[in-house]
Amino acid sequence: MKIGVPKEIKTNENRIALVPAGAEALVVAGHEVLIQQGAGEGSGFLDEAYTNVGARIAPNAATVWRESEMIMKVKEPIRREWPRVREGQTIFTYFHFAADEKLTRAHIDSGAVCIAYETVELPNRELPLLIPMSEVAGRMAVQEGAKYLEKLYGGRGVLLGGVPGVPPAKVVILGGGIVGINAAKMAAGMGAKVTVLDLSLERLRYLSDVMPANVTLIYSNRHNILEQISTADLVVGAVLVTGAVAPRLVRREDLKTMQPGSVIVDVAIDQGGCVETIHATTHEKPTYVVDGVIHYGVANMPGGVPRTSTLALTNATFPYALKLANLGWKKACRESLSLRKGLNIINGQVVYPAVAEAFGLPLKSVDSYLT
Numbered sequence: 001m002k003i004g005v006p007k008e009i010k011t012n013e014n015r016i017a018l019v020p021a022g023a024e025a026l027v028v029a030g031h032e033v034l035i036q037q038g039a040g041e042g043s044g045f046l047d048e049a050y051t052n053v054g055a056r057i058a059p060n061a062a063t064v065w066r067e068s069e070m071i072m073k074v075k076e077p078i079r080r081e082w083p084r085v086r087e088g089q090t091i092f093t094y095f096h097f098a099a100d101e102k103l104t105r106a107h108i109d110s111g112a113v114c115i116a117y118e119t120v121e122l123p124n125r126e127l128p129l130l131i132p133m134s135e136v137a138g139r140m141a142v143q144e145g146a147k148y149l150e151k152l153y154g155g156r157g158v159l160l161g162g163v164p165g166v167p168p169a170k171v172v173i174l175g176g177g178i179v180g181i182n183a184a185k186m187a188a189g190m191g192a193k194v195t196v197l198d199l200s201l202e203r204l205r206y207l208s209d210v211m212p213a214n215v216t217l218i219y220s221n222r223h224n225i226l227e228q229i230s231t232a233d234l235v236v237g238a239v240l241v242t243g244a245v246a247p248r249l250v251r252r253e254d255l256k257t258m259q260p261g262s263v264i265v266d267v268a269i270d271q272g273g274c275v276e277t278i279h280a281t282t283h284e285k286p287t288y289v290v291d292g293v294i295h296y297g298v299a300n301m302p303g304g305v306p307r308t309s310t311l312a313l314t315n316a317t318f319p320y321a322l323k324l325a326n327l328g329w330k331k332a333c334r335e336s337l338s339l340r341k342g343l344n345i346i347n348g349q350v351v352y353p354a355v356a357e358a359f360g361l362p363l364k365s366v367d368s369y370l371t
Helices: 020-028 047-051 061-067 079-084 101-110 131-148 178-189 201-210 222-229 252-257 267-271 306-335 353-359
Strands: 002-005 032-036 056-058 070-072 090-093 113-116 170-174 193-198 215-219 234-237 263-266 287-290 293-296 343-346
Touching: 002 061, 020 032, 020 047, 020 306, 032 047, 032 061, 047 056, 056 061, 061 079, 070 306, 079 101, 090 306, 101 343, 101 353, 113 306, 131 178, 131 234, 131 263, 131 267, 131 293, 131 306, 170 178, 170 222, 178 193, 178 201, 178 234, 193 201, 193 222, 201 215, 215 222, 222 252, 234 267, 263 267
Parallel strands: 002 032, 002 070, 032 056, 070 090, 090 113, 170 193, 170 234, 193 215, 234 263, 263 293
Antiparallel strands: 113 343, 287 293
16 A cells, blocks of 8 residues: 655644554555655654665655655644545544534545544543543643743743742642643643542543542533633643533633633643633744733644654554554445444545544445445
8 A cells, every 4th residue: 555644744643653663564565655855854753764775765745646656644634635535545643623514525535544642442442542642632731731831822821839928829720631631741740739520420430540649520500611611720621521522611701710810721622622722823823812811722732842743643543553554444344343433434435433423414324335
């Protein structure tokens, strides 16, 4: 199979979907690997590292998209890439379709086979290709939140961990999943007073066993959310409904109850965000203010630490990519129930229920394509 890796062109996205070691393994397995010139530089992988293991360097993105049967990416194709997606081509990347109707319809029109990292699901319901980036984003949420609490950036001028004689900042985390637990670890480790809210009592019981004493665990409901955010210095949105739009837990009117100069970092922005007033921002211009509250909505947070993120992501994605290359998408998805869950759009038809529901689109059975 011909596998292409174009350079990511989303603003300040420096990750790459395939490291040289992965390219080498694909070449050894008999596949042809085409890397766009300079695609790995942002993560510290030069073109020579790819040519040394048998990959071919393409001069531009058009060549990669035109010649490749399967495209591996990190982020969803953006508008100027849509015309390059073609019928029958397999695209393996993060899509987050349920948060973007135009993106969804563009890929329906393309006739491509779209396999989303974020909906590949193990039998135990873990999301193996979302976990590594959720780990990075959860840790970065606190790192970035701590920075924007500084007065220089318009924040309250509060040090997250405080000092002897001065209390620490209060960090409220909405959701106790992978993002939430990593955010809680970072915030607690920095000495903050941390509160995690979650709907699952089972999850709260687990967190009570692994979290340090400066983390308080509270059942998530409207009353408790309002009570906690009103005294928060930093709020981290860490909610996830697999493949679907995130629920709106913080409303516009709730901001008036929050402290001026407090910070919201909504990691759920890829799925539309769990804060009503959030919209996607970039690493170049990451924040804006609504009702005195700083909003951080960078949709590709892990792109800010591309070396770490690329290595973490490709450790997880490569086994699935190799399976797709070796067997083709149909046979690979027949043999792997987890990979089958990643199928979102096939030949112009939506096959993932949450995406169809998000936009009122017809849903076709994924099994009808695999028999």
